[in-house]
Amino acid sequence: MNTNTQSIFFLIFAFAFCAIQAQQINPEINSMAEKLESKVIEWRRDFHQNPELSNREFETAKKIAKHLKDLGLEVTENVAKTGVVAILKGNTPGKTVALRADIDALPVTERADVPFKSTVKTTFLDTEVGVSHACGHDTHTAILMGVAEILTKHKDKINGTVKFIFQPAEEGPPPGEEGGAKLMIKEGVLKNPDVDAIFGLHINSGTEVGKIRYKPGGTMAAVERFVINVKGKQTHGSAPWTGVDPVLISAKIIDGLQTIISRESPLVKEAAVITVGKITSGVRFNIIPESAEMIGTVRTLDPKMRELIIRRMNEMVPSIAKAYGGDATIEFQNNTSITYNDPALVKQMLPTIEGIAGKENVILSKATTGGEDFSYFQEVVPGFYFFLGGKSKGTEKAAAHHTPDFYIDESGLLLGVKVMSQLTLDYLNAQ
Numbered sequence: 001m002n003t004n005t006q007s008i009f010f011l012i013f014a015f016a017f018c019a020i021q022a023q024q025i026n027p028e029i030n031s032m033a034e035k036l037e038s039k040v041i042e043w044r045r046d047f048h049q050n051p052e053l054s055n056r057e058f059e060t061a062k063k064i065a066k067h068l069k070d071l072g073l074e075v076t077e078n079v080a081k082t083g084v085v086a087i088l089k090g091n092t093p094g095k096t097v098a099l100r101a102d103i104d105a106l107p108v109t110e111r112a113d114v115p116f117k118s119t120v121k122t123t124f125l126d127t128e129v130g131v132s133h134a135c136g137h138d139t140h141t142a143i144l145m146g147v148a149e150i151l152t153k154h155k156d157k158i159n160g161t162v163k164f165i166f167q168p169a170e171e172g173p174p175p176g177e178e179g180g181a182k183l184m185i186k187e188g189v190l191k192n193p194d195v196d197a198i199f200g201l202h203i204n205s206g207t208e209v210g211k212i213r214y215k216p217g218g219t220m221a222a223v224e225r226f227v228i229n230v231k232g233k234q235t236h237g238s239a240p241w242t243g244v245d246p247v248l249i250s251a252k253i254i255d256g257l258q259t260i261i262s263r264e265s266p267l268v269k270e271a272a273v274i275t276v277g278k279i280t281s282g283v284r285f286n287i288i289p290e291s292a293e294m295i296g297t298v299r300t301l302d303p304k305m306r307e308l309i310i311r312r313m314n315e316m317v318p319s320i321a322k323a324y325g326g327d328a329t330i331e332f333q334n335n336t337s338i339t340y341n342d343p344a345l346v347k348q349m350l351p352t353i354e355g356i357a358g359k360e361n362v363i364l365s366k367a368t369t370g371g372e373d374f375s376y377f378q379e380v381v382p383g384f385y386f387f388l389g390g391k392s393k394g395t396e397k398a399a400a401h402h403t404p405d406f407y408i409d410e411s412g413l414l415l416g417v418k419v420m421s422q423l424t425l426d427y428l429n430a431q
């Protein structure tokens with residue numbers, strides 16, 4: 001190997017090494033985040049003890065807005081009812097990055113044994129319920145408030161603009177109301193200045209503190225709710241041939257729908273689910289009823305599979321009913337889209353996350369069939385949504401999200417603050 005070839009090899013090696021090397025955290029950001037940790041935890045406990053349901057986050061929003069105004073940011077309140085949006089302009093003009101935290105709690109009575117346990121009660125759909133942050137959105141809110149403080153103090157080193165989006169009603173607005181990411185987008189949250197990329201995280205009760213899980217492409221499912229109405233012809237239970245049985249037709253439809261998953265969906269690509277969760281029909285044993293209603297959900301992770309499954313359900317439901325002499329209609333309502341992580345953005349930003357968390361702590365994960373309304377932002381702009389560990393080290397089992405024993409180890413929050421701050425800087429300064 002001559003000297004020339006050697007130096008070419010060296011250059012190639014050096015370039016390849018640089019390309020995959022983890023980015024280190026800015027030491028200033030690191031120390032600011034560490035100093036701010038106790039404050040972030042304090043905010044989180046306050047939100048935890050005073051949880052508010054979707055579209056009712058009035059006090060939560062006031063506290064967020066006060067903090068952002070105190071930082072001197074341009075703040076807009078009442079976006080999508082109770083949302084708060086703040087804009088931070090950096091030293092030089094450039095791209096705009098949005099950071100999103102959801103702020104709502106759930107109708108779940110907390111059972112976790114913590115001194116800042118929620119004892120809040122309210123009325124939800126005419127029932128008295130306990131309210132708690134059983135999905136951990138209190139941690140997201142506190143983390144993003146911390147990030148806002150750090151980036152504001154660091155603004156002379158920022159090229160471009162940061163938009164902080166504190167989003168209400170991620171869990172879904174109450175029936176009959178609009179809300180969440182969809183309404184924020186409708187009200188123009190991704191415009192003026194136009195957002196180039198968006199980042200978001202979700203704390204995870206089952207992932208150990210210090211670890212981050214991510215997946216490029218579909219990471220959480222599109223959630224569709226459907227209602228099927230089957231019409232038959234009522235008759236005496238002893239003489240079915242004199243009527244049309246909607247219960248039997250419902251059974252055939254359920255059977256048929258499952259073959260869309262098992263026989264028609266390319267399951268090696270991504271998972272997909274059709275579930276019928278509720279069937280209502282009939283009043284007594286010897287009457288074949290007039291009609292039946294079925295309610296269910298579809299979960300998909302790939303846009304093409306989503307299209308195929310919905311199209312086939314629309315075709316199959318009325319034809320099966322027809323084959324047995326009845327009629328059936330199906331209607332869909334979309335609850336979330338596919339939480340789709342832009343592969344190029346993931347590739348670009350991964351070294352930042354690996355540099356802060358340590359490569360061994362950043363885990364490429366499988367998709368989940370749960371839904372997340374961050375997906376709507378990702379339909380408009382490239383986005384990256386990942387999961388932050390909130391399970392105490394050495395703990396075997398963790399309570400699931402949305403359950404009374406849901407618990408988050410607060411020592412996991414600091415990593416979220418560091419990662420979100422540095423992702424923003426690296427994205428904006430890479431232009």
Ligand SMILES: [Zn+2]
Nearest residue numbers: 135171401402
């Ligand atoms: Zn949730």
Ligand SMILES: [Zn+2]
Nearest residue numbers: 135137170202
């Ligand atoms: Zn959540």
